Every structure is written in structure tokens, then in C-alpha cells.
Amino acid sequence: MTMASRCRLEEDFFEDLQIIFWILKDTFWALLFPALSILFGIAATVLQVIFLRRQWDLLASRFDNAATLFWISGNFTWMIGETFYEPEDTDINLGNTPAIEPNIDEYNKFKYGAIAQFSLSVGVLLVFYLCYFRKAYADTPESVDRMLCFPTLKAYEDTHTIFWVFKDFFWALELGPLAVISALLTISIGVHVLVLRYRQSFREFWNALCLVLWITGSATWMIGELYENDKGRRAAASFYALAVISVITYGIGKLLQADDPRPANEAAVELEDVKSAVISDDGNAIDNEDPIGDDDPRLSEELVTEELL
Numbered sequence: 589m590t591m592a593s594r595c596r597l598e599e600d601f602f603e604d605l606q607i608i609f610w611i612l613k614d615t616f617w618a619l620l621f622p623a624l625s626i627l628f629g630i631a632a633t634v635l636q637v638i639f640l641r642r643q644w645d646l647l648a649s650r651f652d653n654a655a656t657l658f659w660i661s662g663n664f665t666w667m668i669g670e671t672f673y674e675p676e677d678t679d680i681n682l683g684n685t686p687a688i689e690p691n692i693d694e695y696n697k698f699k700y701g702a703i704a705q706f707s708l709s710v711g712v713l714l715v716f717y718l719c720y721f722r723k724a725y726a727d728t729p730e731s732v733d734r735m736l737c738f739p740t741l742k743a744y745e746d747t748h749t750i751f752w753v754f755k756d757f758f759w760a761l762e763l764g765p766l767a768v769i770s771a772l773l774t775i776s777i778g779v780h781v782l783v784l785r786y787r788q789s790f791r792e793f794w795n796a797l798c799l800v801l802w803i804t805g806s807a808t809w810m811i812g813e814l815y816e817n818d819k820g821r822r823a824a825a826s827f828y829a830l831a832v833i834s835v836i837t838y839g840i841g842k843l844l845q846a847d848d849p850r851p852a853n854e855a856a857v858e859l860e861d862v863k864s865a866v867i868s869d870d871g872n873a874i875d876n877e878d879p880i881g882d883d884d885p886r887l888s889e890e891l892v893t894e895e896l897l
């Protein structure tokens with residue numbers, strides 16, 4: 589494995605780890621277990637700060653990471669307010685919240701702080717798509733996975749973020765219909781990407797499946813809270829657990845692919861095919877009447893070895 593491949597694998601590992609932390613934060617928040625939800629929330633936020641710093645030179649990643657940081661920070665702020673101060677009447681409450689004491693005024697301060705951060709996240713994404721999107725992908729070559737007006741499938745997949753943030757924004761404002769529409773748009777993009785990824789790579793399918801399960805769990809929780817007296821938390825936690833399994837499966841698949849020796853073997857087969865194309869069955873070069881001698885450089889062991897290496 590080359591150094592570049594190793595660095596890419598390590599970066600992918602931490603990105604997958606952050607997703608796991610974030611989903612676990614949501615899981616324990618849904619179950620109203622403050623200690624673990626705060627622990628995983630801090631871990632996910634710290635990793636997001638690191639990603640913003642390390643990927644700052646990439647224009648698209650800069651905006652995406654900044655928006656995601658505002659989003660997860662707002663999400664974390666809202667969680668603190670709910671688990672510390674909001675009176676709970678739910679079907680499950682593992683942490684006997686609120687952890688401090690019921691105080692609606694204090695809870696509203698945290699909730700409005702979260703709404704402000706969601707607004708910043710949406711603002712960053714809108715600025716990117718309206719002003720910098722073409723510039724960010726100006727040097728992207730024509731790709732076989734071009735999707736609609738997006739240069740790559742990944743660029744198309746990333747659009748789910750803005751609708752997901754809108755879902756949280758409208759949820760915090762208790763604007764149910766707009767929150768549901770935003771959730772449905774996010775799920776629609778996720779399912780579309782899921783189908784496309786399955787056709788391309790079964791390994792990538794697991795990553796897309798994680799997204800669909802995660803947003804479905806979040807939408808289930810939201811609908812239960814807004815319309816069913818907060819009775820959707822158990823179902824949401826079940827979706828989150830399946831999402832964690834999916835992203836772990838995806839990470840294991842990447843590790844196995846990194847250790848797969850087949851690319852080197854395929855290179856050797858390709859070289860053998862080239863050799864067969866140059867030499868005819870009777871030992872003569874194609875389109876050449878002169879027989880190829882043992883000392884011809886095209887057949888030298890040194891050249892074959894060098895090409896394989």
C-alpha cells in the first residue's frame with residue numbers, strides 16, 4: 589500500500605468514526621441518556637473541527653465542513669437544552685431527564701441558539717451553491733458518474749445536507765409540514781443514491797444505506813414528537829442502530845479492499861496480454877517479417893520485471 593493510499597484510508601477511517609459518533613449521539617439523545625449523548629456529541633464535533641482544518645484548501649470541502657460544523661454544533665446545543673431543562677413526557681427516558689430541573693425559559697434559550705446555528709449552516713450552503721459551486725468543480729473532468737447537473741455522483745449526494753439541515757431548522761421551529769417536506773426530500777435523494785451505488789459497488793451501497801436509515805430514524809423521531817406526543821423515540825433508536833451497523837460494514841469493506849492483492853495480479857495479466865499482442869504464434873512480431881531474437885529488448889526479463897514493478 590502506498591503512502592498516499594494509507595493516508596486516504598486513515599482519513600476515511602476518521603470520517604466513518606465521526607459518523608458513528610454522531611449517530612450514537614442521536615441514539616442516546618433519542619433515549620434521553622445525557623451522559624453518553626454528550627460524550628459522543630463532543631467527540632463528533634471535535635472531529636468535525638479537525639476535518640475543517642485539514643481540508644480547508646479544498647473549496648467544496650471547506651464550505652461543506654463549515655456548514656456541517658454549524659449544523660452539528662446547533663444540534664448539540666439543542667440536545668443540551670432538552671436533556672438539561674425540558675420537561676419530558678415520552679415513551680422512554682433512560683436518563684430521568686431533565687438532568688438539572690424543568691425550566692422552559694432556559695430550554696428556549698438553547699433551542700433558539702440551535703436555530704441560529706442551523707441558519708448559519710443553511711446560509712453557508714446557499715452561498716456555496718449560488719456563488720462557488722461552478723468554481724469548485726471547474727477542473728473536474730467529464731465523469732461516467734455525472735448526475736443531472738452535477739459533475740459527480742458525490743456532488744449530487746452532498747445536496748442532501750441542505751435539506752437535512754432545513755428539516756432540523758423547521759423541526760426546532762415546530763413547523764411540522766415544512767419539516768416533513770424537508771425530510772422527504774432528504775430521504776428521496778438518499779434512496780436515489782442508494783440505488784445508484786448498488787449498481788456501481790456493493791461496498792458503497794452500505795454507506796448510502798447508512799444515510800437512508802439515519803435520516804429515516806430522524807424523521808420518525810420528528811414526526812412522533814410533533815404529531816404523536818413524542819412516541820417515536822424507540823423506533824428512531826432502532827433505525828440508528830441499523831445505520832451504525834451499515835457504516836461499520838462499509839468501513840470493513842474499505843479495509844478489505846485496501847488489502848486486496850488483485851490489482852497487482854491484474855497488472856501482470858494486462859502485461860501478458862500486451863506481450864501476446866506484440867508476438868504472433870510463430871514467434872514473429874506482428875507486421876514484421878524478422879523473427880524476434882532472444883536478446884530483443886521487448887522480451888527481456890529485465891523489461892518485464894520493470895513493467896511489473
